[in-house]
Amino acid sequence: MATTVKALTIQQCSVQGCNHPADYKVFLADHNRNYGGDGNFYEQDISCPWLCEKHQVENEAGRKFYGKTGEYPYSKWGVNWSRVSGWTEYERLPPRNPD
Ligand SMILES: [Zn+2]
Numbered sequence: 001m002a003t004t005v006k007a008l009t010i011q012q013c014s015v016q017g018c019n020h021p022a023d024y025k026v027f028l029a030d031h032n033r034n035y036g037g038d039g040n041f042y043e044q045d046i047s048c049p050w051l052c053e054k055h056q057v058e059n060e061a062g063r064k065f066y067g068k069t070g071e072y073p074y075s076k077w078g079v080n081w082s083r084v085s086g087w088t089e090y091e092r093l094p095p096r097n098p099d
Pocket of ligand 1: 013014015018019020051052053054055
């Protein structure tokens, strides 16, 4: 059996049980000044750093907003969220080369 060594590390979707490669990098965004700095917070979501296409669509479809705070099925610590303020944004990863 041949072993393929890939030059680039392919990130996997962060949803439990999903073994698809990630299509999106997931960010937690907020304008809450409690985070300090200039009041803008934009960092990779440590609870769900990567999503595949399917789970990104599900994440957006299942989104609920409470004021400016979003609750999501997967990102932002999921439905059992810890009341973290802000919302989720995505950056689409460059297309993967077909193997
Ligand atoms: Zn997935």
